[in-house]
Amino acid sequence: MAGQPDIRNSRLAQDEIAANFSDLHPALSRSEALIEADRCYFCFDAPCTDACPTGIDIPAFIQKIRSDNVKGSARTILSENIMGGMCSRVCPTEVLCEEACVRNTHEEKPVEIGLLQRYATDPQIETGQQLFARAAPTGKRVAVVGGGPAGLSCAHRLATLGHDVVIFNRDEKVGGLNEYGIAAYKTVNDFAQTEADYILAIGGIEVRNNCALGADVSLTDLRNEYDAVFLGIGLGRSNDLGIDGEDKDGVVNATDYIAELRQAGDLSELPVGRTVVVIGGGMTAIDIAVQSRHLGAEQVHMVYRRGPENMSASAFEQALAQTSGVTIHHRAPPKQILGDEHVTGVEFEADGGKFVLYADIVFKAIGQHLNGIEGPATENGRIVIDGWHRTSLDRVWAGGDCVIDGDDLTVTAVQHGKLAAIDIDRHLGEQ
Amino acid sequence: MADLKSTFLGIESPNPFWLASAPPTDKAYNVNRAFEAGWGGVVWKTLGEEGPPIVNVSGPRYGALHSNERRVIGFNNIELITDRPLQTNLDEIRQIKRDWPDRAVVVSVMLPMNEEAWAKHLPMIEDTGADGLELNFGCPHGMSERGMGAAVGQVPEYIQMATEWAKSAAKIPVIVKLTPNVASILPPAKAAQAGGADAVSLINTVNSIMRVNYDTLTMYPTTGGMGTHGGYCGEAVKPIALNMVAEIARTRETGALPISGIGGITDWRDAVDFLALGASNVQVCTAAMVYGFKIIDDLADGLSTFLDDKGMALDDLIGKAVPSVTDWQHLNLNYVEKAVIDQDLCIKCGRCHVVCEDTSHQAITHTVDGERRFEVIDDECVGCNLCVSVCPVDSCITMKQVSDDNDAPLAWTDHPNNPMRNTESE
Numbered sequence: 001m002a003g004q005p006d007i008r009n010s011r012l013a014q015d016e017i018a019a020n021f022s023d024l025h026p027a028l029s030r031s032e033a034l035i036e037a038d039r040c041y042f043c044f045d046a047p048c049t050d051a052c053p054t055g056i057d058i059p060a061f062i063q064k065i066r067s068d069n070v071k072g073s074a075r076t077i078l079s080e081n082i083m084g085g086m087c088s089r090v091c092p093t094e095v096l097c098e099e100a101c102v103r104n105t106h107e108e109k110p111v112e113i114g115l116l117q118r119y120a121t122d123p124q125i126e127t128g129q130q131l132f133a134r135a136a137p138t139g140k141r142v143a144v145v146g147g148g149p150a151g152l153s154c155a156h157r158l159a160t161l162g163h164d165v166v167i168f169n170r171d172e173k174v175g176g177l178n179e180y181g182i183a184a185y186k187t188v189n190d191f192a193q194t195e196a197d198y199i200l201a202i203g204g205i206e207v208r209n210n211c212a213l214g215a216d217v218s219l220t221d222l223r224n225e226y227d228a229v230f231l232g233i234g235l236g237r238s239n240d241l242g243i244d245g246e247d248k249d250g251v252v253n254a255t256d257y258i259a260e261l262r263q264a265g266d267l268s269e270l271p272v273g274r275t276v277v278v279i280g281g282g283m284t285a286i287d288i289a290v291q292s293r294h295l296g297a298e299q300v301h302m303v304y305r306r307g308p309e310n311m312s313a314s315a316f317e318q319a320l321a322q323t324s325g326v327t328i329h330h331r332a333p334p335k336q337i338l339g340d341e342h343v344t345g346v347e348f349e350a351d352g353g354k355f356v357l358y359a360d361i362v363f364k365a366i367g368q369h370l371n372g373i374e375g376p377a378t379e380n381g382r383i384v385i386d387g388w389h390r391t392s393l394d395r396v397w398a399g400g401d402c403v404i405d406g407d408d409l410t411v412t413a414v415q416h417g418k419l420a421a422i423d424i425d426r427h428l429g430e431q
Numbered sequence: 432m433a434d435l436k437s438t439f440l441g442i443e444s445p446n447p448f449w450l451a452s453a454p455p456t457d458k459a460y461n462v463n464r465a466f467e468a469g470w471g472g473v474v475w476k477t478l479g480e481e482g483p484p485i486v487n488v489s490g491p492r493y494g495a496l497h498s499n500e501r502r503v504i505g506f507n508n509i510e511l512i513t514d515r516p517l518q519t520n521l522d523e524i525r526q527i528k529r530d531w532p533d534r535a536v537v538v539s540v541m542l543p544m545n546e547e548a549w550a551k552h553l554p555m556i557e558d559t560g561a562d563g564l565e566l567n568f569g570c571p572h573g574m575s576e577r578g579m580g581a582a583v584g585q586v587p588e589y590i591q592m593a594t595e596w597a598k599s600a601a602k603i604p605v606i607v608k609l610t611p612n613v614a615s616i617l618p619p620a621k622a623a624q625a626g627g628a629d630a631v632s633l634i635n636t637v638n639s640i641m642r643v644n645y646d647t648l649t650m651y652p653t654t655g656g657m658g659t660h661g662g663y664c665g666e667a668v669k670p671i672a673l674n675m676v677a678e679i680a681r682t683r684e685t686g687a688l689p690i691s692g693i694g695g696i697t698d699w700r701d702a703v704d705f706l707a708l709g710a711s712n713v714q715v716c717t718a719a720m721v722y723g724f725k726i727i728d729d730l731a732d733g734l735s736t737f738l739d740d741k742g743m744a745l746d747d748l749i750g751k752a753v754p755s756v757t758d759w760q761h762l763n764l765n766y767v768e769k770a771v772i773d774q775d776l777c778i779k780c781g782r783c784h785v786v787c788e789d790t791s792h793q794a795i796t797h798t799v800d801g802e803r804r805f806e807v808i809d810d811e812c813v814g815c816n817l818c819v820s821v822c823p824v825d826s827c828i829t830m831k832q833v834s835d836d837n838d839a840p841l842a843w844t845d846h847p848n849n850p851m852r853n854t855e856s857e
Binding site for chain 2: 046
């Protein structure tokens with residue numbers, strides 16, 4: 001198998017690629033939404049709401065869909081989760097609200113809460129109709145570091161409460177992982193930017209792109225110049241495998257490739273290996289494996305060191321990979337990367353023995369870690385916070401993936417940003 | 432399969448399901464299709480007097496109350512009586528009766544309040560070979576403004592007068608169709624009986640406006656911007672109809688009056704309701720207008736299967752539930768039921784809890800030992816049946832009798848708290 005790696009673009013025709021990257025869960029029509037909304041039992045103290053990290057009053061928004069009050073429904077959703085549109089697309093609802101739905105008890109078919117949430121929020125975001133107005137100006141200024149879900153959520157809530165916000169964003173565009181990290185078929189038609197534009201349109205938020213903490217602006221300066229600082233900086237660095245051969249050509253961080261894919265104008269121009277090996281068992285591993293298949297990779301192996309029960313990818317995501325033609329291998333930690341300059345394969349350990357999977361490309365998807373930050377206390381590579389998202393530094397809050405209880409979900413990051421904003425507002429009011 | 436052959440006032444039909452006087456029975460084309468589908472009989476859409484035909488609106492005649500999946504729950508209409516020439520209808524009725532001798536063909540009629548009109552027109556109808564007449568004293572819209580339909584049905588004296596005219600002009604059976612737009616159905620029923628009616632049929636439609644158009648903020652539907660109340664029917668009106676049927680059936684003076692039951696009959700169980708509460712046959716309109724004539728298959732098959740399972744004949748069913756209907760004052764106040772929640776069936780939606788907590792007796796828990804759990808607090812439960820009604824799971828909450836059958840019953844008529852109680856025994 002030695003020789004030239006088989007990596008090229010246009011493995012599939014453009015229309016095939018377009019079909020592969022179309023909306024994973026198409027939106028509901030009005031009649032579909034009304035019928036689905038009718039299935040909601042309007043539970044007391046609803047388990048779905050308890051299961052939602054942002055605590056959206058789900059029965060209330062579904063009731064408003066039933067009564068054709070779509071705008072009111074969107075207000076119910078967005079008042080708790082300003083990224084209700086993106087979350088309706090990317091939340092693993094099967095392990096959150098929809099898992100808690102009481103309809104599972106007898107019929108094993110929950111109300112399609114995610115799709116209903118999308119039905120309610122899409123029209124508002126598409127038309128740009130603002131549902132919230134800013135409070136009277138407070139004269140307070142808050143620096144939000146990071147333009148991802150946590151930062152945007154925090155900024156929106158602060159702006160709504162009357163504060164002025166500056167977002168310092170290291171990337172060219174805001175959105176964070178919504179823009180650069182999530183699988184393309186979950187957020188078609190540039191939804192991440194449409195939603196970010198909607199959020200920013202509340203007013204009072206200045207965005208400074210290409211402005212990275214550490215390189216372009218320091219935390220010390222921000223603390224001096226602003227009344228409060230929120231850190232929503234995510235996890236900037238991919239974890240290394242820590243095995244021989246990791247530096248060979250063709251061994252790529254999955255997040256880097258996904259970012260490239262998400263920004264590609266023409267997916268058919270994206271080079272993809274004929275045989276792809278993905279190492280990892282989380283959402284990113286699933287996303288890169290499925291998208292590789294969708295770009296035309298003939299064989300995609302996803303290899304995880306433990307069993308399916310330990311995968312952080314949900315059962316739905318695992319099934320999605322398998323129906324997309326990805327072969328999942330369990331309980332096989334990688335031992336070494338094979339090849340001369342370019343990778344030719346990976347050797348894995350399994351059942352006391354070992355096996356080799358040949359590869360034109362190897363994607364590493366075993367998690368990310370904090371891109372070193374000076375100042376706030378950290379633990380296990382994440383920023384330590386209290387219940388109101390205060391860090392060890394005075395007037396510095398943090399949330400999203402970069403903090404200790406971050407769980408790599410958009411919805412959790414949104415909740416962190418919201419809670420921090422509420423506490424910052426309280427703090428600024430006491431000054 | 433139980434035989435559904437039905438005889439109503441001597442009029443025979445292969446089953447007790449007739450199509451009510453309405454658009455489905457306006458002309459031979461529809462009636463032929465209905466009989467081909469298996470309907471037992473029809474009441475031909477109401478004929479008026481000879482002369483220039485009735486004119487209907489050419490905008491919306493119907494409005495519907497929909498569920499979210501657009502199932503029609505209620506329905507209303509502002510269509511008037513037949514707008515075709517009298518002779519056309521008479522010719523078609525004659526032909527239909529010839530072609531379908533085993534089916535019931537009854538003709539609905541609405542005439543002005545003068546005896547000459549009845550004396551003139553009823554023999555013309557009778558001459559077609561029709562099996563009977565149904566006097567339309569029920570339509571609440573349009574014709575009532577001209578002193579007919581419900582305008583007659585709301586005045587017992589008029590009902591009696593017109594019924595007498597009809598009886599003296601016709602030899603075939605006369606059914607009087609009653610309007611529900613009255614305070615009590617008994618005076619109209621008694622008036623029909625006093626006038627010599629062979630039977631009553633009920634209910635006709637209920638005065639109604641369906642809704643407002645949320646864009647124009649006018650009533651909906653309208654005829655070019657203006658609307659008028661229509662007659663309400665369909666599933667939503669069945670309980671109103673059942674009460675009126677039962678009232679007539681359980682009242683001593685009217686109890687012997689045959690009843691043709693009408694009002695929201697959609698499947699065979701609805702027919703069982705009407706028959707058991709005293710109707711001898713039933714008439715259907717809305718369900719056919721919503722689903723087509725094919726529903727007769729479920730109606731007839733369902734009723735027949737039900738009778739088989741019960742080991743009953745059709746006649747055994749008629750009036751079977753009437754003795755169970757009484758006045759509130761005769762209910763046994765010593766009888767006690769409590770709700771019981773089957774924890775194996777409970778899906779923990781908590782609807783029972785919240786409705787009991789918010790609107791009733793605070794008799795259902797939401798948490799037991801720190802767990803989400805819904806249990807009835809017997810001491811607080813008054814047995815109201817609200818939780819049973821709202822529970823989305825069939826049979827999850829049931830009512831269980833806790834009083835002893837051996838305890839002497841106590842009705843309000845004898846209750847110590849009743850100042851007007853019977854004191855004979857004291």
